[in-house]
Every structure is written in C-alpha cells, then in structure tokens.
Amino acid sequence: MTGVFWGLLLSSLALSVFTLGVWGRHIGESAARYRVSWQPDGRAFSIWWLLYTTTLAAAIVGLALHAAVDQDALLLWSGTWVLTAIWVILFDNQRQLVLAALVLLAAFGTSLCALLLQQAWPSHSGEQILLFAPLSLLSGWLLVASSVGVGSALTCARPQFDEVAAQREVDLRIYEDATRDAIFARRKEATTVQVVVVVVLALVGGCLAFAVPDPVFVSPLLWAVVNQRGFPRSLSLWLAFAILVAGGVVAAVRIFVWEF
Numbered sequence: 001m002t003g004v005f006w007g008l009l010l011s012s013l014a015l016s017v018f019t020l021g022v023w024g025r026h027i028g029e030s031a032a033r034y035r036v037s038w039q040p041d042g043r044a045f046s047i048w049w050l051l052y053t054t055t056l057a058a059a060i061v062g063l064a065l066h067a068a069v070d071q072d073a074l075l076l077w078s079g080t081w082v083l084t085a086i087w088v089i090l091f092d093n094q095r096q097l098v099l100a101a102l103v104l105l106a107a108f109g110t111s112l113c114a115l116l117l118q119q120a121w122p123s124h125s126g127e128q129i130l131l132f133a134p135l136s137l138l139s140g141w142l143l144v145a146s147s148v149g150v151g152s153a154l155t156c157a158r159p160q161f162d163e164v165a166a167q168r169e170v171d172l173r174i175y176e177d178a179t180r181d182a183i184f185a186r187r188k189e190a191t192t193v194q195v196v197v198v199v200v201l202a203l204v205g206g207c208l209a210f211a212v213p214d215p216v217f218v219s220p221l222l223w224a225v226v227n228q229r230g231f232p233r234s235l236s237l238w239l240a241f242a243i244l245v246a247g248g249v250v251a252a253v254r255i256f257v258w259e260f
Contacts, residue, residue, distance in 0.1 A: 005074035006063040012081035013055050019085035036151035037194035037229075038201075040144070044227035047141055047220060054134035055081070062131050069118060069128060076114035077135050080142070083107035091149075101149035108146045111139035115212050121255050122213065133216055140205065140220035147201055190230025190237055198228060202240035206247020213251040218244040 062069070083106050090100035120132040205221040222244050231237045 005071050005078070006059055006067070009055070009074055009078045009081070010059040010063065012078040012085075013052065013059060016081045016085040016088070017052060019088045036148055036155060037191045038151065038197040039148045040224045040227040041229065044224055047137075047223060051134065051138050051141065054137065058131045058134045065127075067127060067131055069131065073114040073118035073132075076110045076117065080107050080111040080114065080135075080138065083110065087149075097149075097153040101146065101153040104142065104146040104149040108139065108142035111135060111142055112208065112212075115139055115214055115217070119212075121215070121251075122259075124255075136214050136216035137220055140217045141224075143205060143208075144201065144221060144224045147197065151197070190228065190234040194228065194230070195234065195236040195240075198225060198237060199240045199243070202243040202247075206243050206250075209244075209247040209251040210254060213254045215248040215251040215255070217251070218248040 061067070083103055087100050087103045087107065090096040090103060114135055115132070118128065118132055118135075120128040120136075123129075202221065202225070205218050209215060209217040222241060225231060225237055225241050225244065228234075228237055231241075
C-alpha cells in the first residue's frame with residue numbers, strides 16, 4: 001500500500017514540473033519586479049533543480065523498495081508539490097500575489113507537518129533519513145520562499161506602464177527589469193530591513209531544526225544567507241549564518257546525544 005503513496009509523490013512532482021514548464025512564463029520577471037530587500041541573489045534559486053532531482057530520486061527508490069514510511073507524511077509531501085504547482089499559476093498571473101503568498105505558506109506548512117510526522121532523524125534509520133532528506137531541503141527552502149512571497153505581497157505596487165515610453169509592452173518590461181537590476185546591483189551593502197528579516201528567519205529556522213529535529217533543515221537557509229546582498233561584508237548576516245549553524249548542531253546533539 002505504501003507504494004501507492006510513493007507513486008502519488010512522483011505524480012505530484014511531475015505535476016509541479018509540468019506546471020512550471022507550461023505556466024512559468026514570467027516567474028523571473030515577477031520575482032524581479034516585486035523584489036524585496038531580503039530576497040537572495042538570483043543564483044540562489046538554482047536550488048530548485050536540486051529539490052526536483054532529489055525528490056525524484058527519493059520517490060523512485062521508495063517506490064522500488066516499497067519503503068515503509070508514514071503514509072500521512074507522504075501524503076503531505078505530495079500535497080506540498082501540488083501547492084507549489086498552484087503557486088506557479090498564481091504568481092505567473094502577476095495579479096494574485098497575496099493568494100500566491102498564502103499558497104506558498106500553506107506549502108511550507110504541509111512540508112513541515114510531514115517532517116514532524118515522519119521523524120526520520122530521531123528514528124536513527126539511514127533509509128528514512130536519506131529518503132526524507134529532499135523533504136528537509138524543500139521545507140527549509142519554502143520557509144525562505146514564503147517569507148519573500150509575503151514580503152512581495154505586502155509591499156508590491158502596480159507598475160506604472162505609462163511612465164516610460166515604449167512601443168510594445170515587452171520593451172517596457174525589459175527596460176523596467178534592467179533598471180531595477182541595476183539599482184539593486186549598486187546597493188552592495190545590506191539594508192536594515194534586510195538584516196532584521198534574515199536574522200529573524202535564522203532564529204525561526206534554527207528553532208524549527210531543533211524542534212523537528214532535523215539538522216538538514218537549515219541547509220537551504222544557509223544557502224539563502226550566503227546569497228544575500230552584503231554577504232560576507234555584513235557582520236549581521238554572519239550572525240544569521242552562525243545562528244543557523246548552531247541550530248543544526250543542537251538538532252544533531254538532540255538526536256544523537258540527548259536522544260529525545
């Protein structure tokens with residue numbers, strides 16, 4: 001019966017990839033247009049390829065081995081990928097940012113609940129730890145992505161297309177994106193809002209890694225901090241980095257030393 005749930009995970013992953021390929025036309029454009037100060041550099045989002053490939057590998061191996069894991073956890077994991085597919089459609093529309101942010105928060109919530117249900121690391125089972133490591137990475141990254149999504153939804157303003165003369169809308173979008181990227185490129189130092197949000201995210205991520213417990217959970221957040229504007233010059237961003245490392249270490253100590 002568990003094989004059915006692994007198959008469901010594989011199907012939901014395929015749905016997410018298909019949705020991104022069909023409807024993900026303006027994802028990069030929207031991310032640039034509604035950018036917030038704590039949004040990581042563009043190269044940070046390459047982590048999605050890691051999330052897709054590791055989940056695919058885990059689903060295939062789990063299906064082949066009929067790995068005995070919590071079926072509710074697999075159901076929630078599958079739901080997470082379905083929600084990411086819905087997010088792509090909403091965010092690509094560029095007019096449903098609030099709803100898109102709520103969907104992304106829901107995806108983070110389902111992924112975190114799946115980790116709490118499975119308890120892969122406390123089980124001390126190498127098979128479960130490896131099979132659910134992609135979920136740990138996905139959940140950690142969705143914490144970052146949902147914070148960016150909420151920030152974009154709360155601070156966005158409709159673009160004023162009449163401010164720049166352009167023959168076609170595509171000309172305007174290219175001009176607008178290039179201008180915005182140039183402005184952010186000149187702001188090499190971390191801003192106050194950026195630092196505060198990143199440190200708070202680090203505290204939340206470190207506490208969740210300890211609570212689950214799951215030391216892998218902090219890895220995507222570390223990746224996001226390293227790709228922040230102002231890193232490594234900002235001491236505050238180093239503080240966020242240290243908090244996350246401490247959270248991962250304490251989570252590992254809880255699992256292997258305290259064992260509770």
